[in-house]
Structure formats: structure tokens, C-alpha cells
Amino acid sequence: MEHLINTNVKNIEISGIRTFFNMVSDYKDVVQLTIGQPDFYTPHHIKDAAKAAIDENFTNYTHNAGFPELREAAANYFNRKYRLTYRPENEIIVTTGASQAIDIAFRTILDQGSEVILPGPVYPGYEPLIRISGGKPIHVDTTKNEFKFTADLIEPYLTKQTRCVVLPYPSNPTGITLTKEELKDISELLKGKDIFVLSDEIYSELVFNQEHTSISSFLREQTIVINGLSKSHSMTGWRIGFLMAPKEITAHILKVHQYNVSCASSISQKAAQSALISGFDDALVMKEQYHARLNFVYNRLTSMGMDVVKPGGAFYLFPSIKKFGLSSFDFALALVRDSGVAVVPGSAFSACGEGFVRISYAYAKEELEEGLNRIEAFINQIS
Template sequence: MKTTNAYLSKTVNELKPSGIRRFFDLASGMEGVISLGVGEPDFVTPWTVREAAILSLEQGYTSYTANAGLLELRQEIAAYMAREFQVAYQPDSEIIVTVGASQAIDIAFRSILDPGDEVIVVEPCFVSYSPLVSLAGGTPVHVQAETEQEFKISPKKLESAITSKTKAIMICSPNNPTGTMLNKEELQKIAEIAERYDLLVISDEIYAELVYDEVYTSMAAINGMKERTILISGFSKGFAMTGWRLGFVCAPKEITAAMLKVHQYGIMCAPIMAQYAGLEAMRNGQDEVEEMRKSYRRRRNYMVSSLNELGLSCHSPGGAFYVFPSIQTTGLTSDQFAEQLLMEEKVAVVPGSVFGESGEGYIRCSYATSIEQLQEAIKRIRRFLEKQTS
């Protein structure tokens, strides 16, 4: 008989486990840890949204929905995208409700990639992008953002990575882990490259509701880009609905039809109770979203100023709920800094290296926790840094 490993897919066997999870596992067994590592809102899902899910259960809505999701929810998503982001989608043919934004990214890659196709992945980036490209049979090609330009994409560097095998560009704005948001002019430059080389853009816009200094621009709203953009979004971040696992993907109808095939066979449909909750969130959740956004903005300002005062250079992120300070002055690697900080001061952060090579020398800190916890974390980080120089 073969060894157990011999039965495993070579692609899966070669995938590295998530670097984020390693630090969560270390922190989970320790008492008194302040976690700045979790990419999850610290707010509870608004009551009216929870109530809508409870009511759907009481009314006996426990069946499958259409594969693409409740038509009523897709209509609401279409209205929301038009109202908030000035992009018009047809609810019956250009929107699929998914099990979180992660599943939306997965079916997007599996629907467009053939073996050997390349996807340009701009780093630092969320840990799942490259593995999902590989699992779909494609090849991720990593392009490092400009650290000196607050982790913005260099169009010249992006263009230089394109080959005859390139099929798509993967971007995330606001970005996880850096919080960097691309403005309309910067998106336009990417759009021009995509058009010049006839490429798709997969745009992860899950943090679109959480922006602080500028009006958000969707890639699909750039002139000519709706036809070549697969837009990923959902309810997890802006509406504080991570555990509901509810996302959506918008794309031209031919691509949507292909994604629906993958979705049908792999998932069937998103849970109906979560969909009714999402319906309420989109209809009546904007006031709660705005309050969360204001709170995050205050916390962002505190973290940026505090980290810079400690000598950990940190740009002010335009969105999401992460700061990405440099720890290069300490002489430690990202892994060393994160592990020692956890063990010595019980503050959990994520080493920047897990988000790609250009993340080395940085750490990701989530400010999706109370200001009191953030203040205590800063005290502990200060103490840790003082020990490094003593």
C-alpha cells in the first residue's frame, strides 16, 4: 500500500498552511493576550440584521434558494452597487450570492483559468490569493507594491510582469494587510494596462465600506472596466457579519454563467437564513455601518500616531482596519518580532512576511478592537521595544 502522503494532490501537498493561523494558535493557549491579529470587526452584527435571520427561521425559511441566491437579495445588491458605487449590474444574470467573499474568489479563478495561465498578484496581499490560483491550475506571478509609496502599485512594474500567459490581475483595495486604498487615478492606470493587454481584473472590494479620507472608487466604475472586471465583495467587514459567511460576486453575464456552474456543483447555494440577514443589512444597515466606520477612523488615527511615536514608521491607511508598521529598526525579522512580542508581552500581531516577500520587515496590526485594548497594546509594545535597545 502507498504511504498516505502518496495519495495527496501534489498541488495541495505543496501548499503552505496559513501563516496567520500559526500565530492565532500560539495566542489561543495563552491568558491575557491582546490580539491585534484578527481580521474581524469587534462589533456584533446589528440587531435588526440578526432579527431578520431569526424571523426567517420562525417563518420556516429553511430550504435551498436559487443557486445564484435569493432574487430579492440580488436585486438589493444591484441597487446597492448602483447607489453606493455607481456600477449597474443585472440581478438575474450578473450577480451570484456566495459563501463569503473567499468562495467568490475561488469560483472566479476556477472559472477563468486553464493549466499554465498566469495571474498577476500584487503583494503584500491576503494569504489566500496565490494558493487559490494554484488550486485552480493557474500560476501566480507576484508583483511587489512600492513600499516607499505607501504600498501603491507601480504601473511600470505591473506591466513588466505581463507575459503571453497572463490572463488576469488580482488587486485588493482597500488592501489587506496594508490598508492602502487606490484612488480613481491609480485605478485608471491599472485599467489602461488591462485594456492594452486584454486582461481581466479581479477586484477584491470587501473593505469598500470602510474608507476614511477619500470617496471610494470601484474598479468596475472606471470607464470600460465593468466588462473586464470580476468584482468581489460581501457582508463580513462593513456589516460586521464574518460568521454569517455571506459574500457576492458581480461580473459580465458570460463569466457569471461560468462561475454559477462551479458554484452549483461545489456549494449549491448560500444559507437562506444568512441571505435574509443580508437583505436587511443592505436595506437598513447604513447607519450602523457609518458608526462603525467613524469608530475605526478614530482608532486608525490613534494607532498611526502612536506607532510613529514609538519609532515604528507607519503610513496612514486609507481604508480597512489594519496598520502595517515597519519594524526594520529593531533588527528583527517579522517572524522574530511577532513571536517575541507575543511571548514577552502577550500582544499578538501578524508578521508581514506571510503576506508576501515585500511584507518582510513589517507587521500587520488590526485595530478592530476597543480603544482601551489598543492603548494597553501600545504600552506593551513600547515596553518590548525598550527591552530591545537596553
């Protein structure tokens, strides 16, 4: 019966990140620097809110878009954080993680043959969702622009078929973020065109040397903002995301969301309400530690002679391994096999990522130090 499977689904593959993670999981004594997940526990006040919700039998369906008090808390939170103004009653949808928000956005805005412009390298979760929705991903090589996805790179790729530009910042896998001025340039390029911007801001709390700015500040009427609590409040398994857009857009996205999941988990929604109201500064302690880890890992990599652009956010570095004469997959496989360190091949992040590897520093200092010692020994061996 496999020949009856949807062609769009047959033509996509499991994420290269997970594929490599699973491939090396059987190796013994491996230092894992692969997965982008906070190594902090969810704050107690959030867990307590979830426990209370269970005891109070808050276990029924909520409004499709999320229960009203949570949407109001989200509106207030993102207004205080980033001066975004979205009406809780019809411009915010609570989703089952940011990934589901991205999925329902693409399903809503893309037609067969719609082109979606993305930076390359880029998180591998966008392209399959674009293809399933009938769209065509167009990757723009940012490797010669220090991974900056700027207006001058985007403009040559705009066509009559362009339906959406994806702005993921800070970026997975590079950690690069965009300045207010760069975002303003992009908004001026796209303003008034029949083009959506999908702005994935899931790492917005983890920006180190500048304030995070949303392109929605300049281009609200064309922008779909994606955010969530996985990275900011260490709630990856709770699966709570937020989609924010003008009501004319969310009215249609909500229809897809309704038939997709009905609503996000009621218990997780109650936990999210506590995160937004009582945990406004929960990310600060994590952010401080991530920043210290970034400096530590970056300094070690550069002292080894590795070429790496210093990122401005998230918890990743994306060093070049081109000088070693190996493909990113062969480098990563040899590294785990010979030295017991797992990183992600850059090719997992589109063809533009070939020649690089992704290192996650969302790990304890001791793990990072041991991993870097092994990486240094490995590159000394192959140089």
C-alpha cells in the same frame, strides 16, 4: 494514502495569520491585535430578519445564484453606493462569503500555467486558491511605493501567460487604497487585453478620506468584482459575499458555484436582504470609530519612532520593524513571549512582507492602548 493527495493541495499551507494566531493562543494575558474581524455585533434588524426567516420556514435551497429579491437588493445597494450597474437576474451571484467568490472565480478563469499578478505584501488567501486552480502567482513588490499597486508597477510583469490581475483595496494587510486616477491608469493599461481583473472590494465601506471607486467603473467588461457583508455589517460568521461580473462571465462561474455549494445559506440570505435594504448606513458608525482608532494607533506608533505608512481604509497598519534587526516572525514571537502582545508577522503576507508586522485595530480602545504600551516597552527594551 497521503501520496495520492492532489499535488497542488499538498504544496499549499495553512494561512500564516491563523498559524501564528493558533501558535500564541496558549500564552496567558495576551493582548490580541491579530484577527481582522469587526468587534461590533451584527445590527439587530439583521438578526431579527434571520429569526423571522427561521420562523417562516425559509429553510430550503434557494436559486443557485441567491434568491431573486436578494440579488435585486444587492444590485440596488451597489448602484447607490458605487454607481455599479449589474443585472440581478444574470450578473450577480450570492456566495458563501467573499472567500468562496474568489475561489470560484479563479477556478473558472484559470488554466494550468496561467499567471496571476498580485501586489506584495497581500492577504494570504489568494495564492493557495490560484495554485489549486493550476495558476502561478506573481507577486509585485510594493514596499518602495508606499504599498501602492499602480499601473507602472504592474506593466513590467505582464506576459503572454498573464490571465488575471488581483486588485485588493483597501488592502489587507496594509490598509492602503487606490485613488480614482490610479484605478483609471490601471484600466487603461489593461483595457482590450485578454486579462481579467479580480477586484476584491470587501473593505469598500471602510475608506476614510476619499470615496471608494470600483475599477469596474472603467473596465466593466474585464472585471470580476468581489464584495460582501463581513466587514461592512459585522457579519463575518454569516458568510455572505457577492460576485458581480458581465453575464458572459457569471454564466460560467455559476456552474462552478452550483457544484461547489449549491447556494448560500437561506437564513443568511434573508439576513443579508435586511442588511442591504434597511442597513444602507450601518457601516457609518463603525467607520467613524475605526477612523478614530487609526489615528490613535498611528500617532502612538510614530511617537515610538516606528516607520509606518498611514493607510486610507480597512482596519490594519503595517509598520516596518527592519531597524530592530529581527525577522518579522522572530519579532512577533518575542513580542508575544516577552511582552504579551500578539501581532501578525509580515512574512505571512508573502515574501514582500518580510520586515513588517500587521497590527489590527479592530479592537476596543482599551485593548489598543494596553497593547501599544506593551509594544513601546518592548521596542525600548530591544533598541
